[in-house]
């Protein structure tokens with residue numbers, strides 16, 4: 336069984352994805368971490384995020400055992416991720432791993448931007464998780480505050496809007512709702528309520 340969760344930054348898809356995976360006993364992959372890992376490798380080596388050759392080389396040799404590095408959650412790494420994610424060869428290099436991951440038994444939940452549209456078009460369940468930019472900025476701001484990051488909510492909102500534009504506007508695998516996906520708007524929902532809606536949709540599709 337494959338469950339695809341897509342959506343913009345800080346929509347709640349990451350938390351939801353892990354909860355669904357735990358509930359059904361499935362593997363879970365936050366695919367944003369792959370793009371973040373490429374960006375972090377470039378930043379660590381003081382290379383430019385637009386250095387296509389280096390970005391592709393790093394994507395091809397990515398160590399997927401190191402996706403728990405807390406530095407991957409940094410704000411600058413998230414921004415960098417959306418810059419390298421525009422490079423088609425980077426996306427192509429990360430595709431095989433994502434498809435391998437999705438094919439594991441007994442199944443997997445993958446969250447990202449292009450899971451339903453490109454990585455797993457045959458996913459059993461497709462959910463597009465979204466929320467207003469203001470609600471997402473509020474959540475991300477709280478997350479940053481809990482990690483001691485100095486940024487105002489208005490600054491976080493500005494970053495979110497810029498990232499939405501970059502992710503939706505790119506030519507290769509842009510952020511968009513797949514035709515077969517249901518829309519889950521979490522603006523007014525807490526994680527428990529969002530989880531209930533998601534499980535309802537999964538039950539409707541696969542009967543459990």
Ligand code: CDP
Nearest residue numbers: 344345366367368370416417420447448449
């Ligand atoms: O956690 P957050 O929602 O802020 O972002 P993320 O899921 O970690 O993704 C970081 C960036 O990677 C996104 O802004 C996208 O540009 C890119 N990404 C992508 O292009 N395709 C994916 N499947 C996942 C992430």
